[in-house]
Amino acid sequence: MPLLVTGSVxxxxxxxxxxxxxxxxxxxxxxxxxxxxxxxxxxxxxxxxPDCPFDLSxxxxxxxxxxxxxxxxxxxxxxxxxxxxxxxxGEAITDKVELNVLAEHPPxxxxxxxxxxxxxxxxxxxxxxxxxxxxxxxPSFVAADTMNCWIxxxxxxxxRLLQRIDALVLNDGEARQLTSEANLTKAAKQILxxxxxxxxxxxxxxxxxxxxxxxxxxHLPGFPTGEVKDPTGAGDSFAGALMGYLAEQxxxxxxxxxxxxxxxxxxxxxxxxxxxxxxxxSLTRADIDERLEALRKLTQF
Amino acid sequence: MPLLVTGSVxxxxxxxxxxxxxxxxxxxxxxxxxxxxxxxxxxxxxxxxPDCPFDLSxxxxxxxxxxxxxxxxxxxxxxxxxxxxxxxxGEAITDKVELNVLAEHPPxxxxxxxxxxxxxxxxxxxxxxxxxxxxxxxPSFVAADTMNCWIxxxxxxxxRLLQRIDALVLNDGEARQLTSEANLTKAAKQILxxxxxxxxxxxxxxxxxxxxxxxxxxHLPGFPTGEVKDPTGAGDSFAGALMGYLAEQxxxxxxxxxxxxxxxxxxxxxxxxxxxxxxxxSLTRADIDERLEALRKLTQF
Numbered sequence: 212m213p214l215l216v217t218g219s220v221x222x223x224x225x226x227x228x229x230x231x232x233x234x235x236x237x238x239x240x241x242x243x244x245x246x247x248x249x250x251x252x253x254x255x256x257x258x259x260x261p262d263c264p265f266d267l268s269x270x271x272x273x274x275x276x277x278x279x280x281x282x283x284x285x286x287x288x289x290x291x292x293x294x295x296x297x298x299x300x301g302e303a304i305t306d307k308v309e310l311n312v313l314a315e316h317p318p319x320x321x322x323x324x325x326x327x328x329x330x331x332x333x334x335x336x337x338x339x340x341x342x343x344x345x346x347x348x349x350p351s352f353v354a355a356d357t358m359n360c361w362i363x364x365x366x367x368x369x370x371r372l373l374q375r376i377d378a379l380v381l382n383d384g385e386a387r388q389l390t391s392e393a394n395l396t397k398a399a400k401q402i403l404x405x406x407x408x409x410x411x412x413x414x415x416x417x418x419x420x421x422x423x424x425x426x427x428x429x430h431l432p433g434f435p436t437g438e439v440k441d442p443t444g445a446g447d448s449f450a451g452a453l454m455g456y457l458a459e460q461x462x463x464x465x466x467x468x469x470x471x472x473x474x475x476x477x478x479x480x481x482x483x484x485x486x487x488x489x490x491x492x493s494l495t496r497a498d499i500d501e502r503l504e505a506l507r508k509l510t511q512f
Numbered sequence: 513m514p515l516l517v518t519g520s521v522x523x524x525x526x527x528x529x530x531x532x533x534x535x536x537x538x539x540x541x542x543x544x545x546x547x548x549x550x551x552x553x554x555x556x557x558x559x560x561x562p563d564c565p566f567d568l569s570x571x572x573x574x575x576x577x578x579x580x581x582x583x584x585x586x587x588x589x590x591x592x593x594x595x596x597x598x599x600x601x602g603e604a605i606t607d608k609v610e611l612n613v614l615a616e617h618p619p620x621x622x623x624x625x626x627x628x629x630x631x632x633x634x635x636x637x638x639x640x641x642x643x644x645x646x647x648x649x650x651p652s653f654v655a656a657d658t659m660n661c662w663i664x665x666x667x668x669x670x671x672r673l674l675q676r677i678d679a680l681v682l683n684d685g686e687a688r689q690l691t692s693e694a695n696l697t698k699a700a701k702q703i704l705x706x707x708x709x710x711x712x713x714x715x716x717x718x719x720x721x722x723x724x725x726x727x728x729x730x731h732l733p734g735f736p737t738g739e740v741k742d743p744t745g746a747g748d749s750f751a752g753a754l755m756g757y758l759a760e761q762x763x764x765x766x767x768x769x770x771x772x773x774x775x776x777x778x779x780x781x782x783x784x785x786x787x788x789x790x791x792x793x794s795l796t797r798a799d800i801d802e803r804l805e806a807l808r809k810l811t812q813f
Contacts, residue, residue, distance in 0.1 A: 428810050436697065510730075
């Protein structure tokens, strides 16, 4: 089943204890698409400026990612982000951000994409996420990501969006912020009451948890990798593999979701092993499947 | 197989967002013994002062815990701890501590306990842990806990102890402190190089991880409980159930360790549901087994 993603394409500068990667390819839609493409065909909807130095057709060469939905907007500039990670690298510190094209109107969804069944709305203003969603005819499964600034400054928009999507994917700090509830199990239940049938909470190196409206639960630790060079894109590649697997299987029941989260976990564990999309670019589905089996062994008792 | 534990018996005052429990029963050896007794007979070695207001024979009535090793030391006073938890209650803040009897010489291990095969040295000065260990004839499996102050102020003693034990159980912050390594997978490997064949890192609500010298790994999330009233004793009851299960099975291979960690996880998840040992006191092995199966369902894919 074709999977549509809307999100950012960015020019990143990332500093970690392992080095600096200047003006490298980044953005939620990039990490998402690369991860999802191991499982499903991907339709990428995003906007860049004419200053974008990356040849995306080369980036995605050999991968099943349709770039028809990438608009190069004349007179605008590409999103730029500079961030750094310290100590256990649990959280990025934003050193500088230029929203540029992201602060403008959202891209147009190409007519040929309107039949997309699986849709992921990567993190952006919830009103824009809703506008993008309205361009899809009859999606069967819609998931969205969000972040602290939208919860703080656009809560009403976000609550409206939550009534239109099937799954919310967010991190633990955001779940606590959205619900004013410290206990994540209780926070997840509160989020379900806001609309989505499924909530997936990402906990960085501590893995993730999922709760659904039917009382289904799933908890998985992170895949332990001794090589964490750059956590950028971990969450987006987690979501990409997760949605890619669901689209591949065309199933969103509890068992499919569990396996999808496990695929998200291992794919994200590759992403962080190198800067930017370098590790993802050299990855194969066989590598991912092998690590999935390793994760199974690591966690089963 | 009989399991011996040495640790503290304390008079605790605990404040959490859910209330205050004043002058209640606490201490590592209490939580450990209560948890371990669901699996194995326990020999408790500890010292209190004549001011100890608790009737331990009543506390452990109906449980297989031998109290012969509890010394009531004339002229001394019982260990007292006052602590509080805030927000997500991840870490206790010590408001007041009176070491009292814990600052004196360690208890004598009764002659009848010297044949103990499984031994747990709960958190205290590593030199004292070693003195207690030397009183056991031929233990087959020795595990120890430690904490930040010993790592900071008694590192050489701790390193000596690490060469005499089979397993170290500590929390994530302590593992990072002991190794100056932020990545927990790398930290675990470094700890293995210091002596023990097994290291178990507790990550609070995020569960635990285990690594052994043969390359065995195990990662398990915490059991999600919506009812966290008082986290005191979670780590000690985790260790108690873990060691109790190993002693019951008289096996310490990787498969046994995995199940032991799962039992530790679910037992600790009961402990935090009420103040002091109240939840543990009303618990049955059937409750624990039922939650173990729930944990299996929650984590398997």
